[in-house]
Amino acid sequence: MNTVAVIFGGVSTEHLVSCRSAFYVINALKELKYDVLPLGITKAGDWLPLLVEPEVLLTEGWEQAAYKAWHKKHARGLKIKEVFNPRRFFTYFFGKNPEVIFPAVHGINCEDGTLQGFLNMTDIPYVGSGVLASALGMNKIFAKQIWAANKLPVVPYYVVTRDDLAKDSIGLPETSAAVEKVLTYPIFLKPASGGSSVGTFKAGNRSELVAALGEVSKFDREILLEQYIPARELEVAVLGNLQPQAPMVGEILMQADVAFYDYETKYFAAGASSLALPADLPTDLAERILNLAQKAYKVLGCKGMARVDFFLDRCSGALYLNEINSLPGFTATSLYPQAWAKAGINLPALVDQLCRLAIAEHQAGRRVETI
Numbered sequence: 001m002n003t004v005a006v007i008f009g010g011v012s013t014e015h016l017v018s019c020r021s022a023f024y025v026i027n028a029l030k031e032l033k034y035d036v037l038p039l040g041i042t043k044a045g046d047w048l049p050l051l052v053e054p055e056v057l058l059t060e061g062w063e064q065a066a067y068k069a070w071h072k073k074h075a076r077g078l079k080i081k082e083v084f085n086p087r088r089f090f091t092y093f094f095g096k097n098p099e100v101i102f103p104a105v106h107g108i109n110c111e112d113g114t115l116q117g118f119l120n121m122t123d124i125p126y127v128g129s130g131v132l133a134s135a136l137g138m139n140k141i142f143a144k145q146i147w148a149a150n151k152l153p154v155v156p157y158y159v160v161t162r163d164d165l166a167k168d169s170i171g172l173p174e175t176s177a178a179v180e181k182v183l184t185y186p187i188f189l190k191p192a193s194g195g196s197s198v199g200t201f202k203a204g205n206r207s208e209l210v211a212a213l214g215e216v217s218k219f220d221r222e223i224l225l226e227q228y229i230p231a232r233e234l235e236v237a238v239l240g241n242l243q244p245q246a247p248m249v250g251e252i253l254m255q256a257d258v259a260f261y262d263y264e265t266k267y268f269a270a271g272a273s274s275l276a277l278p279a280d281l282p283t284d285l286a287e288r289i290l291n292l293a294q295k296a297y298k299v300l301g302c303k304g305m306a307r308v309d310f311f312l313d314r315c316s317g318a319l320y321l322n323e324i325n326s327l328p329g330f331t332a333t334s335l336y337p338q339a340w341a342k343a344g345i346n347l348p349a350l351v352d353q354l355c356r357l358a359i360a361e362h363q364a365g366r367r368v369e370t371i
Helices: 015-031 054-058 062-073 086-094 114-122 131-138 140-149 162-167 173-182 206-216 263-267 283-299 335-342 347-364
Strands: 003-009 035-041 047-049 100-105 157-161 187-191 201-203 222-227 231-240 249-254 273-276 304-313 319-325
Touching (some): 015 100, 047 086, 157 162, 201 206, 231 283, 249 283, 283 319
Antiparallel strands (some): 035 047, 187 222
16 A cells, blocks of 8 residues: 545534544645545546645645645646546546545535445545435434434434425424423534534523524424533544454543633644543443444444543533544544554654555455446
8 A cells, every 4th residue: 555545624614623533634645655646526526636745635725725826736727528437536646546545524415325326436445434324424413313223322312304494484483392301401403414513502592492493404304403411521442343442531621711622622722622532430430431332333333443432420420421423533633543542653654554444345345237
C-alpha cells in the first residue's frame, strides 16, 4: 500500500471541521511516506484536488487556492472528454487510482451513507463503515430504535416532523401537548441527522419549546427531542471490523458557565471544555461502558472506526447511549486520535491501521455480481 486518497469538505454545516480533520490525516499519512491524493468537495459541491500545501485547510480559503492551482495546471478548463466511470474517478484528477480512500468528512451527504454509496462504485477500499451502518449512525432516531430493540439503554425521547408542525395551529398546541406527555422540561432538541451539535437547542418551557422546534426544523425534516439528564458526557473510541476494540473511556469536562456542549464550545470556545483521558470512573463501570460501546458499534454493523457517546446520570448513576459518530473528528482536540495515542497508537500508526482495516473489509465483502 503506497497511495491513499483523502476526501474532505462537503456540502455540509460541518465543512470546516472536516477540513481540519483532513489536515491532520494528510500530515499523518505523509509522515508515513505515503503518496497522498487530497480531494476536496467545495461548499458548492464541486470535487476538486488540493494541489497546494494542506496548511490552507486550516483557513477558509482552501477552495480559492485549490481552484487557482487546478486551472493553472489545466489551462484548458474542466471539460471531461470521455465517458465518466467511477472506477476511473481518481485517475481523472490525479492520473492514477489510490489503493485506499480515507473520507475525512462529516455531516450530511458525507457520513450518512451517501458518499459511501459512491465510493462503493469506485471498487476501492475506503476507511469507515459502509452505506447502511453510516446511514443508521447518522440518523439518531434509527440508531436509538435499533439499540432499544437490542435492549441497550437510551434516553427517553420523542420525534416530531416538519409535517407535524405544518398541520398544527399557531403556537403548536397539539405538538407541545404530545411532547409534554412523554418528556418533562428541560428538553433537548436536535436534528435527527445532524452532527457536531449543529442546530441543537435546550427548552425549559413551552414557549422555548415552540421556538426551538421552529429553529431545529430548518436543519432537518425530523426532530429528535430528548429528556434532559444532568449527566457526565462520556465518549469511547472504537476501532476494528468484526472484533472491535476500545482503549478507554474519555470524558468531556465543561466550565460551570457552559450551558451544554454545542458547536461553538466544541470547536471555537477556547477553555470552555477539556478532555479527561481516561475518565475518572470505577474500573467496573469503565469496563461496562467499553463493552456497551462495542455492542452498540456491532449492532449497527459499523466497520473501521466510530466514536460512541454516553450520558452518565449524576443523580441516579444510570448509563445511557447518546449517539454514535461513524467518522469521528481527527482534529488536534478530537477524542478519537487522542484516546488511541494515550493507548500507545500514535496518529500515523492509527491512520495506517484504519487503511489496513479498510482493505480487509473490502476483500471480505467481495461477491459475484450478476446482470
